[in-house]
Amino acid sequence: MEKDRLQLDEHRIVDEPYYLSTGSEIEVAEAAYREGLPLLLKGPTGCGKTRFMQYLAWRFERPLITVSCHDDLSTSDLVGRYLIRAGEAFWADGPLTLAVRAGAICYLDEIVEARKDTTVVIHPLADDRRELPIEKRGELVSAPAEFMLAVSYNPGYQSVLKDLKPSTRQRFVSLSFDYPAPEFEAEIVCREGGVDTELARTLVRFAGMTRSLKDSGLAEGASTRLLIQVGKLLNQGIDVNTACPAAITESLTDDPELLAAIDEMASSLF
Amino acid sequence: MTAMDTQTLVERFYTLIAPELPNEWDVEEAVESLVDDPMLESILAQVPVIWPVSNSLCYNYLGLVQKALVCIRESDLPSWVNETLDHYEVGGLRAAQQFMLDVERNFVCRMQGRGGVRLAEVAGWLLPYVQGLAGGRLDLAAAETAFTDTGTLYLPAELTHFDREKDNTTLYKLLASYQWSFIHQNTFFPEFPGQNSGDQHNEGLEHFLNSFSEPQLAARLYHTLETLRIGFFLQKELPGLMRSTRRMRKALFPATAHDGEEASVLSVLDQQCCLLETRPTAGMELWYTEILSRLTAGDAGPETSVTLCRTLYDRVLEESKKEYVEAPVLFQGELCLQSVYAARQRQRQLIEEDFIDGLSTYLLTLPEAKGFIEEQQEKEPGEGRVQGIKPS
Ligand SMILES: Nc1ncnc2c1ncn2[C@@H]1O[C@H](COP(=O)(O)OP(=O)(O)OP(=O)(O)O)[C@@H](O)[C@H]1O
Numbered sequence: 001m002e003k004d005r006l007q008l009d010e011h012r013i014v015d016e017p018y019y020l021s022t023g024s025e026i027e028v029a030e031a032a033y034r035e036g037l038p039l040l041l042k043g044p045t046g047c048g049k050t051r052f053m054q055y056l057a058w059r060f061e062r063p064l065i066t067v068s069c070h071d072d073l074s075t076s077d078l079v080g081r082y083l084i085r086a087g088e089a090f091w092a093d094g095p096l097t098l099a100v101r102a103g104a105i106c107y108l109d110e111i112v113e114a115r116k117d118t119t120v121v122i123h124p125l126a127d128d129r130r131e132l133p134i135e136k137r138g139e140l141v142s143a144p145a146e147f148m149l150a151v152s153y154n155p156g157y158q159s160v161l162k163d164l165k166p167s168t169r170q171r172f173v174s175l176s177f178d179y180p181a182p183e184f185e186a187e188i189v190c191r192e193g194g195v196d197t198e199l200a201r202t203l204v205r206f207a208g209m210t211r212s213l214k215d216s217g218l219a220e221g222a223s224t225r226l227l228i229q230v231g232k233l234l235n236q237g238i239d240v241n242t243a244c245p246a247a248i249t250e251s252l253t254d255d256p257e258l259l260a261a262i263d264e265m266a267s268s269l270f
Numbered sequence: 271m272t273a274m275d276t277q278t279l280v281e282r283f284y285t286l287i288a289p290e291l292p293n294e295w296d297v298e299e300a301v302e303s304l305v306d307d308p309m310l311e312s313i314l315a316q317v318p319v320i321w322p323v324s325n326s327l328c329y330n331y332l333g334l335v336q337k338a339l340v341c342i343r344e345s346d347l348p349s350w351v352n353e354t355l356d357h358y359e360v361g362g363l364r365a366a367q368q369f370m371l372d373v374e375r376n377f378v379c380r381m382q383g384r385g386g387v388r389l390a391e392v393a394g395w396l397l398p399y400v401q402g403l404a405g406g407r408l409d410l411a412a413a414e415t416a417f418t419d420t421g422t423l424y425l426p427a428e429l430t431h432f433d434r435e436k437d438n439t440t441l442y443k444l445l446a447s448y449q450w451s452f453i454h455q456n457t458f459f460p461e462f463p464g465q466n467s468g469d470q471h472n473e474g475l476e477h478f479l480n481s482f483s484e485p486q487l488a489a490r491l492y493h494t495l496e497t498l499r500i501g502f503f504l505q506k507e508l509p510g511l512m513r514s515t516r517r518m519r520k521a522l523f524p525a526t527a528h529d530g531e532e533a534s535v536l537s538v539l540d541q542q543c544c545l546l547e548t549r550p551t552a553g554m555e556l557w558y559t560e561i562l563s564r565l566t567a568g569d570a571g572p573e574t575s576v577t578l579c580r581t582l583y584d585r586v587l588e589e590s591k592k593e594y595v596e597a598p599v600l601f602q603g604e605l606c607l608q609s610v611y612a613a614r615q616r617q618r619q620l621i622e623e624d625f626i627d628g629l630s631t632y633l634l635t636l637p638e639a640k641g642f643i644e645e646q647q648e649k650e651p652g653e654g655r656v657q658g659i660k661p662s
């Protein structure tokens with residue numbers, strides 16, 4: 001128990017994370033939280049979903065337990081399992097159980113990546129039952145009011161195989177994230193990347209150009225995260241003609257023609 | 271061959287064009303500078319070819335041929351002259367003169383078979399580039415000259431203006447960026463007083479241009495003013511592009527034959543389209559500083575060019591009577607309002623069809639419609655009278 005508490009303390013967010021609200025997402029999340037409804041954050045990579053969850057956790061003063069889902073992630077990884085130590089079996093809570101017991105926020109990042117069986121445990125937790133069945137222990141844990149479940153998913157690269165089932169999606173209050181409007185995004189890049197407004201605007205314009213290449217075969221353009229990374233390289237004294245290819249162009253694609261096009265965009269802009 | 275003095279050369283000239291006897295001092299002026307030219311024989315060999323076609327062109331040839339021979343081989347002179355005469359046949363004296371003036375870009379690359387770049391070679395990256403600029407769909411296609419109908423950017427199938435492949439490649443990018451800017455900056459749809467603002471379906475510009483005594487000339491003036499405005503816009507929007515093409519743009523400024531005389535409005539505008547000086551300079555004409563401040567103002571738009579076009583037209587008309595109106599700078603391309611309007615019309619139709627589809631799909635979901643369709647199907651099986659309405 002003491003160990004759990006220490007473990008949880010690591011997940012507390014003490015200082016207010018910088019989060020620039022771009023719509024009514026905070027109000028909606030707050031209302032959902034009060035009503036015990038789970039959240040689904042949709043949106044492309046690097047657009048602020050994780051940052052938003054950190055902000056919410058700080059605002060609600062709850063620990064934030066994030067699980068990055070991958071295709072090997074099973075129910076046991078979420079809920080917990082028996083471990084053997086010194087010849088004896090003992091039960092270890094998984095991150096989801098830990099969060100439920102402690103009334104924390106559990107954020108399942110990229111939920112579609114997880115194995116299908118995980119949804120079985122999420123369903124009763126995400127509807128009005130708000131309870132977590134721990135089959136192996138024959139235990140049913142009721143979530144306290146402070147607990148919140150949030151999941152994220154990127155519709156950009158959803159496939160038929162990896163899409164959320166309607167029965168899953170329809171349990172959540174959905175917040176659709178996208179890259180912020182240019183002025184907002186420039187403000188974020190300016191602040192997080194430590195570059196001046198003018199340069200931040202140009203970087204945002206650059207990202208905007210790469211984001212319109214869906215027809216040309218680029219599923220996702222440069223994210224806010226990448227722009228911040230360019231800013232960081234620039235702050236280290238790397239010049240823009242080196243920083244852009246390194247932090248943006250090459251991170252987006254390997255296709256020679258797209259690479260050339262994106263390079264030409266950069267050389268036009270800077 | 272032996273060097274000749276001017277007098278001998280004049281006589282030589284008369285034998286070449288016999289039996290004609292043009293004014294002696296015209297001939298003298300034309301041949302003077304050739305006296306010591308080592309390629310004199312080859313140069314004179316073309317005189318009997320050109321003279322019968324046009325005397326003026328022949329004088330022009332003599333004035334320009336030395337400059338041309340810096341770029342082309344002596345042995346290529348006959349084919350260069352032939353091509354000049356082709357231009358004369360199609361476009362008259364001015365076209366032929368222009369061709370000779372542009373010897374570097376028009377002839378050299380083709381003869382040497384190097385440096386030229388084809389649209390097909392660059393389209394692979396140029397298409398995503400313009401789509402990035404446009405923030406969505408925009409097509410590329412080859413055409414004689416650069417223009418756009420707002421859905422497609424038409425660019426020359428091949429560019430050979432510069433010797434270096436790299437420069438021609440960059441030129442494609444410059445042409446595409448200008449054509450996109452015309453769309454982005456609303457060049458084709460200025461607003462006119464009394465018109466619903468934001469109406470993208472108006473043909474107001476065409477009406478405006480047709481209200482002048484010479485609509486073509488008005489269009490040339492308006493389009494050039496817009497090219498200038500777009501140049502200033504691009505300096506802000508794509509500063510890297512404009513910096514890297516500065517030298518190139520200077521080289522594209524069409525050389526004008528007249529020296530000393532006061533430059534015409536259009537030639538000053540053409541020149542400024544290339545130079546894009548943003549601050550008044552010592553040599554700048556007063557009238558132009560006014561244009562400059564209007565076109566670089568924060569709120570400048572196509573309406574600014576409309577106003578300036580009204581102001582400058584009379585003077586341009588006057589000048590056009592005295593002096594041939596040169597082709598605009600290359601990256602200006604052409605103003606093809608008919609294609610713009612046609613493309614808008616097609617687009618509007620698509621939207622309407624979509625709307626009708628959507629509406630009928632919706633109507634069919636109404637209970638009344640279901641009853642109606644069933645009734646119809648009972649009456650005339652397989653041939654519903656609600657044709658064109660597709661149940662989804
Ligand atoms: N609205 C915002 N306010 C403040 N910072 C933001 C905002 N949006 C994005 N950022 C910045 O962008 C970076 C990337 O955002 P974040 O990590 O939250 O992306 P994400 O949506 O979780 O991406 P992924 O799907 O790849 O995990 C953040 O570290 C933060 O610096």
Ligand SMILES: [Mg+2]
Pocket residue numbers: 049050051109
């Ligand atoms: Mg994230």
